[in-house]
Amino acid sequence: MSIEAKYPGQGKPAHPELFNLKAMPEQPTELKPGQLPADKIRLFFEKGFLVVEDFFTDTELNPCLTAVEEIVDRVATRIHKAGKLQDLHEDKDVFQRLTYIDKQFPGAAILAHKDGILPDAFQNLWANERLLNLMEQILGPKVCANPIWNVRPKAPDHPDGEIPWHQDSGYFDPASYTSLLPVAWIPLLDVTEENGCLQIIEGGHKTGKVSDHLNCFANTWHVMLDESKMEDTLEISLEKDVRTLPINKGSLILFNNLVPHRSVPNKGKQIRWSLDLRFQRPGEAEGLYGELAPVLLRDRDDPSMTPDWSPYVANRHLQQHQMTAGEEATPLDKLDTTLTGPWMKQWRLVHGNRHTEAAGLVPEGPER
Numbered sequence: 001m002s003i004e005a006k007y008p009g010q011g012k013p014a015h016p017e018l019f020n021l022k023a024m025p026e027q028p029t030e031l032k033p034g035q036l037p038a039d040k041i042r043l044f045f046e047k048g049f050l051v052v053e054d055f056f057t058d059t060e061l062n063p064c065l066t067a068v069e070e071i072v073d074r075v076a077t078r079i080h081k082a083g084k085l086q087d088l089h090e091d092k093d094v095f096q097r098l099t100y101i102d103k104q105f106p107g108a109a110i111l112a113h114k115d116g117i118l119p120d121a122f123q124n125l126w127a128n129e130r131l132l133n134l135m136e137q138i139l140g141p142k143v144c145a146n147p148i149w150n151v152r153p154k155a156p157d158h159p160d161g162e163i164p165w166h167q168d169s170g171y172f173d174p175a176s177y178t179s180l181l182p183v184a185w186i187p188l189l190d191v192t193e194e195n196g197c198l199q200i201i202e203g204g205h206k207t208g209k210v211s212d213h214l215n216c217f218a219n220t221w222h223v224m225l226d227e228s229k230m231e232d233t234l235e236i237s238l239e240k241d242v243r244t245l246p247i248n249k250g251s252l253i254l255f256n257n258l259v260p261h262r263s264v265p266n267k268g269k270q271i272r273w274s275l276d277l278r279f280q281r282p283g284e285a286e287g288l289y290g291e292l293a294p295v296l297l298r299d300r301d302d303p304s305m306t307p308d309w310s311p312y313v314a315n316r317h318l319q320q321h322q323m324t325a326g327e328e329a330t331p332l333d334k335l336d337t338t339l340t341g342p343w344m345k346q347w348r349l350v351h352g353n354r355h356t357e358a359a360g361l362v363p364e365g366p367e368r
């Protein structure tokens with residue numbers, strides 16, 4: 001079997017021109033609200049990321065925190081009803097409550113992460129007028145939501161929140177290697193080096209390559225870049241090119257699906273809640289083997305269009321589990337704290353854990 005057939009993630013042709021400055025759309029002569037001067041947008045294509053400071057108001061962001069409270073409450077109630085949680089910890093705020101619940105029911109934070117219901121508040125932020133104006137500068141006149149979105153509780157010192165170096169296309173199917181899938185990474189509080197901000201490797205997209213990834217990182221479901229290869233393959237230096245990106249609530253980081261990134265450990269006291277909302281052009285690969293459709297959010301030629309969010313009532317995590325474990329897989333019960341996805345079959349599985357077991361996968365070693 002060819003290496004490519006065995007590990008479908010590997011060995012695909014590189015298309016740097018779809019991610020670098022050559023991919024920058026024509027920039028507007030008059031800026032709409034939220035739009036940035038062309039020299040800022042250039043940075044997104046040159047460096048692979050762009051920090052946009054003080055973009056959202058509290059009025060725009062706080063409904064998302066309320067929605068997060070509702071997610072946590074739903075998860076707590078579910079565990080409580082099953083008799084596995086004594087105290088609902090209703091007196092704790094959104095930056096603490098899940099930590100207390102997770103202590104009594106380990107994996108509660110994973111249940112929140114894979115809850116999979118897209119609240120109205122997240123839809124509104126995703127389709128925010130100024131954000132879509134900005135995305136037009138990156139993607140052109142038609143902008144879709146990409147189905148791979150996350151709400152992340154990165155709890156203090158919690159091993160599940162540790163996210164190693166990866167390129168997002170390491171999680172997505174290989175068709176995404178020719179699809180620009182920018183993400184807006186939006187924290188719901190100030191993020192610092194202490195509480196788990198992002199680190200991005202500047203210019204790590206310039207070769208257009210997806211370097212080899214391995215499964216799975218420690219006891220998580222996360223894919224990880226093979227650190228013995230990434231510097232050579234992606235022509236980067238871990239010593240010189242890593243940028244640590246603390247940002248305030250209201251700011252966001254845009255980055256593409258090829259630029260390597262991770263988040264640093266949360267040594268703070270609060271849960272570092274963040275959203276990652278992705279975008280794409282219509283008609284291009286979404287990265288999920290065509291299983292979930294992009295949703296059109298902006299058509300410059302049709303100002304009256306409104307998004308049809310109905311495809312996103314499906315819980316992507318359940319769908320991904322079926323895609324990975326097979327149609328006959330036992331359906332996951334509502335308290336199942338494993339998380340699986342197609343990336344587990346796209347790269348060499350060197351380390352097994354309860355997540356890979358849930359997908360019915362056996363590590364091939366060697367262990368790292």
Ligand SMILES: O=C(O)CCC(=O)C(=O)O
Pocket residue numbers: 152154163168183185261262263274276
């Ligand atoms: O939020 C994090 O810690 C990691 C985020 C990430 O990898 C992403 O949004 O693609």
Ligand SMILES: [Fe+2]
Pocket residue numbers: 166167168261
């Ligand atoms: Fe990522």
